[in-house]
Amino acid sequence: MEQKLIAVVAAALGVPTSGLELETTADEVEAWDSMGHINVISEIEAEFGVSIPIEKIADIHRIRDFLPYLGEKA
Amino acid sequence: MKFALLSNVNIESVARRVGRHQPYLAQGYGAWTQELADPASAMWSFGPSAVFLIVDGAELLRGQQGLDSALGEIEGHLAWIDGASERSPGIKFFVSTVDVPAQAPRALKHGHLERRLEQHWQAGIFRVSANRANVYVFDLKALVEDVGRAQFYSNKRWYLGGLRFSLTGEKLIAKELERILYAQIVARKKCLLLDLDNTLWGGIIGEDGLEGIQLSESGEGARYKDFQRCIRRLGEMGVILGIVSKNNQGDVFEVFENHEHMVLKKEDFAILKIDWSPKAQSIAEVAQDLDIGLDSLVFIDDNPVERESVHSALPEVTVPEFPADTCELSAFLEQIYKDCFFTLESTEEDRKRTEAYLSNAKRAAERSATVSIDEFLAALRTKISLGKLRDDDVPRAAQLTQKTNQFNLTTRRYTEQQVQAFRTTPGMAVFIASVADKYGDNGKVFLGIVRKLSADTAELDTFLMSCRVMGRFIEDQILDQLVKELRADGISKLRVHLIPSKKNAPARGFIERLSGGRLLSNDASGTMTWEFDIAQTSPVSRSPYAELLTR
Numbered sequence: 300m301e302q303k304l305i306a307v308v309a310a311a312l313g314v315p316t317s318g319l320e321l322e323t324t325a326d327e328v329e330a331w332d333s334m335g336h337i338n339v340i341s342e343i344e345a346e347f348g349v350s351i352p353i354e355k356i357a358d359i360h361r362i363r364d365f366l367p368y369l370g371e372k373a
Numbered sequence: 374m375k376f377a378l379l380s381n382v383n384i385e386s387v388a389r390r391v392g393r394h395q396p397y398l399a400q401g402y403g404a405w406t407q408e409l410a411d412p413a414s415a416m417w418s419f420g421p422s423a424v425f426l427i428v429d430g431a432e433l434l435r436g437q438q439g440l441d442s443a444l445g446e447i448e449g450h451l452a453w454i455d456g457a458s459e460r461s462p463g464i465k466f467f468v469s470t471v472d473v474p475a476q477a478p479r480a481l482k483h484g485h486l487e488r489r490l491e492q493h494w495q496a497g498i499f500r501v502s503a504n505r506a507n508v509y510v511f512d513l514k515a516l517v518e519d520v521g522r523a524q525f526y527s528n529k530r531w532y533l534g535g536l537r538f539s540l541t542g543e544k545l546i547a548k549e550l551e552r553i554l555y556a557q558i559v560a561r562k563k564c565l566l567l568d569l570d571n572t573l574w575g576g577i578i579g580e581d582g583l584e585g586i587q588l589s590e591s592g593e594g595a596r597y598k599d600f601q602r603c604i605r606r607l608g609e610m611g612v613i614l615g616i617v618s619k620n621n622q623g624d625v626f627e628v629f630e631n632h633e634h635m636v637l638k639k640e641d642f643a644i645l646k647i648d649w650s651p652k653a654q655s656i657a658e659v660a661q662d663l664d665i666g667l668d669s670l671v672f673i674d675d676n677p678v679e680r681e682s683v684h685s686a687l688p689e690v691t692v693p694e695f696p697a698d699t700c701e702l703s704a705f706l707e708q709i710y711k712d713c714f715f716t717l718e719s720t721e722e723d724r725k726r727t728e729a730y731l732s733n734a735k736r737a738a739e740r741s742a743t744v745s746i747d748e749f750l751a752a753l754r755t756k757i758s759l760g761k762l763r764d765d766d767v768p769r770a771a772q773l774t775q776k777t778n779q780f781n782l783t784t785r786r787y788t789e790q791q792v793q794a795f796r797t798t799p800g801m802a803v804f805i806a807s808v809a810d811k812y813g814d815n816g817k818v819f820l821g822i823v824r825k826l827s828a829d830t831a832e833l834d835t836f837l838m839s840c841r842v843m844g845r846f847i848e849d850q851i852l853d854q855l856v857k858e859l860r861a862d863g864i865s866k867l868r869v870h871l872i873p874s875k876k877n878a879p880a881r882g883f884i885e886r887l888s889g890g891r892l893l894s895n896d897a898s899g900t901m902t903w904e905f906d907i908a909q910t911s912p913v914s915r916s917p918y919a920e921l922l923t924r
Contacts, residue, residue, distance in 0.1 A: 313389070333534060334385060334386050334389075334534060334536070336534075337386075337530050337533050337534045337536055338386060338540070340529075340533075341527065341529075341530060341539065341540045342540065344529075345540055353529060353532060353533065356533065
């Protein structure tokens with residue numbers, strides 16, 4: 300599941316998976332700007348079939364922070 | 374290619390999805406009309422050759438009070454677009470239609486405001502497009518309709534970052550943008566080649582006959598008629614149409630002339646390759662005859678083996694997957710249009726192109742291209758399983774004699790009882806074979822009935838094969854094997870009969886491939902008999918390629 304998460308984030312940002320790990324933060328990836336952040340959230344919602352509440356989105360800074368929202372479908 | 378992307382909403386996320394070339398961007402309320410209206414704006418100095426206007430309907434009408442004020446707003450925008458396109462005739466403008474979702478709850482009696490505004494905008498841009506050669510309609514509304522608003526928009530993205538469209542919506546817009554951009558820089562395909570049986574109609578004309586094929590105005594056969602209508606439309610848009618089919622010409626021409634639901638006429642086709650030669654060879658000839666590149670050809674065939682043969686021998690030819698569900702034929706052709714033949718406009722010249730190519734093709738001398746059919750056949754991993762007829766094969770064997778018309782040397786029809794009797798008659802042998810390949814099992818498709826006439830002579834009473842596996846020289850390999858078995862049985866002479874019928878030209882072609890035959894008789898009814906000396910040699914000269922199992 301963690302590998303899939305990294306792959307989905309990479310695809311959303313248009314960057315290779317090799318540069319990403321669970322601890323990677325948005326600040327470390329140039330493409331992960333505010334628009335990139337929205338695209339990451341949309342891709343994760345679509346790929347994992349989940350919904351991340353808008354209230355929680357400001358608290359997400361690194362890839363690991365998505366894990367609690369992936370649910371059982373992943 | 375330099376292009377500008379203007380929108381009344383944030384469009385940058387869409388722009389990131391469009392190819393390698395980053396456009397000039399102007400986005401947000403007011404920004405885009407200002408760029409258009411001001412001849413000194415940065416967009417014009419960027420020097421785009423195309424300008425896209427992606428107009429979000431909700432944003433366009435935000436804050437408008439009442440119908441009259443909204444209509445006035447729309448008229449104002451249309452005037453800016455018209456003025457800008459008039460000043461810059463060398464730039465192509467692609468202006469979107471709008472989709473206006475309901476903005477707030479409203480009583481039924483007052484519920485049609487959004488529809489009226491939408492219609493006013495669409496009518497306005499179609500009017501501008503009709504008046505100005507450099508203005509085209511980008512049908513955003515159609516993209517919304519294809520997937521529905523729930524899929525096309527995303528409230529979360531809107532509230533988070535002012536992104537109106539969902540991922541799905543953005544990808545659809547980006548794809549349409551790319552298609553339009555590429556249509557201006559990449560040459561489209563020129564020629565669409567079509568199979569006939571189970572492609573332009575349902576069923577097999579050589580087996581099912583004029584009355585038996587599926588093709589009608591309504592009901593099940595209508596899916597083929599609708600498909601033909603779409604194909605004819607492509608022809609009218611300047612796509613050259615051709616037929617590449619393994620069939621008897623006479624059968625096909627009868628359909629063209631006598632089937633009331635044939636939308637496509639013989640004259641619609643610049644190319645008619647209707648014979649029994651390998652399709653890759655026919656297609657290579659088409660490219661020569663029309664004097665166009667193989668990469669300008671698109672080939673549609675329902676048979677995966679034929680597609681594979683063409684793809685492996687002529688990789689430049691585009692060979693789309695055929696839809697598994699033939700109800701989707703029209704949608705399939707729409708996709709082929711978008712992928713291969715998409716065009717911004719079809720000119721009178723385009724429409725006349727088919728006629729020009731038709732005469733080219735007529736002038737072209739008979740040339741034949743050699744294509745490695747052997748490599749293709751080897752790649753199919755064909756397995757033939759040949760054996761004496763078993764009890765439970767009898768119904769299938771009788772059915773094969775009843776239904777097989779094309780590859781059938783004698784076209785003798787037998788009942789189950791007759792077949793059963795042959796099995797047990799001394800001096801007779803009945804063989805059946807199944808054929809499998811990498812695409813799957815074709816089932817029992819071959820039947821041969823051999824009759825011993827004397828100690829050293831036998832005849833083929835029946836030698837037939839289903840059209841499903843025709844054109845793959847399976848019959849050659851089976852005859853070669855039968856000859857070996859007969860020789861081991863002391864037979865040195867084999868008589869082969871051909872009873873010509875309206876349908877069995879493929880069987881004649883097979884006999885013409887055999888070598889060493891001596892014509893024994895050619896009676897008044899047309900039946901011909903050859904005798905082959907099989908004591909030392911085989912009449913089959915083709916070397917075997919399939920794996921042959923005997924039981």
